[in-house]
Amino acid sequence: MMAEPTAVPSPAYAPARRSARAAEARAGFLFVTPWMVALLVFTMLPLIATFVLGFAQYRPGSTPTFVGLDNYEALFADPAFWKATKNTALFALCLVPLKLLLALGLALLLDAGGRSANIYRTIFYLPTLVPVVASSIIFMLLLTPNAGPVNVILQALGISAPDWLKDPRAAFWTLIIMSLWPLGIETLIFLSGLKEIPDEIQDAAKLDTDRPWERFFGITLPLITPMILFNLVIGIISSFQVFVQALVIGDTVGRPGESTLMIMILIYRSAFRYFNIGYAAAIASLLFVGVLVLTLLIFRTARSWVYYEGESR
């Protein structure tokens, strides 16, 4: 079979085309410039400044002075840092899988929901619009030891209700429960992935097996792996940055018993309660590097488990 001849532009048109391309490139550059400037000023510069301040003794009102690795040395010797690191890692380890499972379950229900799915989709998304502070306070009222509805119901069922907010063992799980709500964004992302699966593939799968769980694990799950990857990465980043719920429950000391002391709380209190900006910057730098490494590792392993359309294996 002969190859199709490639169209070769005539020399007379070439400068005009080059000029059009240059104009297009200029326009494109102009369009992205505001975004690039904002990225540089509001994201990149603070990021760089954070890394630089991590090597400085800097308290408000004074000039930053270079102290080398002093902040990092102090950090590694600080019991609060290790407590917060342990709490945060455990929090991420528990929260992210739970959130993925629940969001996927909800998305599957919504996908099978027929005409009423749109209503439920809106209902599940609405909590996302509630400010985290407000939802955290509502949870605290729901979980009040004696008069809170949750414990009243549990007691009526003969279940011994825990001290949700005052027992250090229970408070950590309370934080996880509070952070599981809402699930709107994750659910919508999964739902969009489920909607993208072509009907022909599902129909073909039905011919192969009539067991729904086989179709789910054989067809559905592999085809939504890009959404799982996205939710996983976003989930890990956001769980390492848990802040508002932890602050509402445990204040800056992580009460009860430092069970809600998270890395972000440590950064916040170091900077704005103890006024030690350099130290806070060192913790923030470590958090950034930690989350970055974790994210890169996930992307590296993703090659073996994420399926992209058109990709051959």
Next chain:
Amino acid sequence: MKQSFDIGSVMTDRRGFLKGGAAALAATGGRAQAAAQLSVWTPGGSPSYCEVHTKIVNDFIAKAGGGDGTLQCGIGAATEFAQALLASIAGGNPPDVALLWDSPIALGSQGAFVPLDDYMAKSSVINAENWPGALLASCQFKGQTFGLPVAAGTFGMLYNQEMFEAKGIPSDRASFPKTWDELRKLSKEFTKWEDDRLAVAGFMPPREAESMPIWSALNGSQIYDGKNLRYTINSPENIAMFEYFLDWLNEEYKGDINAVDRSGQFRLIYPSADGLPPAFQEGRQAGLESGSWAQGDFYATEPAFQKWNVASYPVGPSGKQPVSGVWPNWFAVPKGSRDLAAAIGYLEYISQYGVVEWYRRNPDLPANLKAADVVPDIVVEKRGEEFAKDATDFFKAQRDIAIPMWDSPVQSFGQDQLTKAIEKIYLKSASVKDALDEAQSLSQAELEKTVK
């Protein structure tokens, strides 16, 4: 009409205020100014609090002969407020005056606030001699003054006279327990458990880190020694004090602080974070420590009784005499203030005049000796003029026996370590000694790191 008013050390007319005020003049090197440009920030944000501060700013501007006065209220509580304030200082656009709920020493000693000593020396209002020494100590570090304790609530023991009388216990101030042992004995008269629920409490073993320096001093010790720049959290007296409190908890409250907390809000006169109403106003608690602010805040939750009173703290086993403490509202001038003259003028005005209006409506006690005597409106309305005057006199007298507090350059850090230690002690997750040793070692290390 030309109005005259006394501001600072000279009598001046409205127009001449900023030009003529001695301290204001000194602040600007004699710079004449036509109108004040003043911005004031306050934390908090209850409507009545913002209202009274707006009025004070407006009154100041009016008396200064016009100008532009703005008040930012409701920025958040102490830490959120500090966040906004630091950003404004770093951005070069701070307010001219900031009201603080945390001591100004930590930020002032780092250079974030203008030292006020020179201006104070030239003023007849904010001069050092017009402030009780223990109060001014909360603003001073290494010989410099970084703020003024304009309104300083003093602490005392608040109690329900009706509960006392119902049990035939004398309810006058003079009969209130003078020692911890007496207080503990009295407390048991009231405390009643219904299975695992604390139905009624007498007095609770103390556990607020903010007032712990007072309890420590009542037992002959201290939490922080400002003169020698040294924390003393784990002093033998403090260890004995917490052992005493723990013993009290075990004897009267089943040794279970969580059972107490599940039963109601027995810590403060405010609803708890999880929505429980204050047991004191419910008539389920005989008494608790509080401060002059309680005169107004008591009525914020509809009380089940009317007759309350205040008394001095009882003395601990190792203590010698009653002491009290303060919880001030400090004012500071951030570095970068656009109108230093107006800022100093405002400090003079609020210390002498504004604070009087403030106390009338929100009972935070005036600290400056030049401030006129006045009583809170709400106490007059609820209990009559005589009782209101007696309560105010009591709180003013506490200033004279107040110990230095809030004077550490790592105040918040030390307080957080103490909070953590107290929690561990009451939850029994660490021994008293271990908990206090840890708090001591971390606080002292942070202090040394900061002041080196």
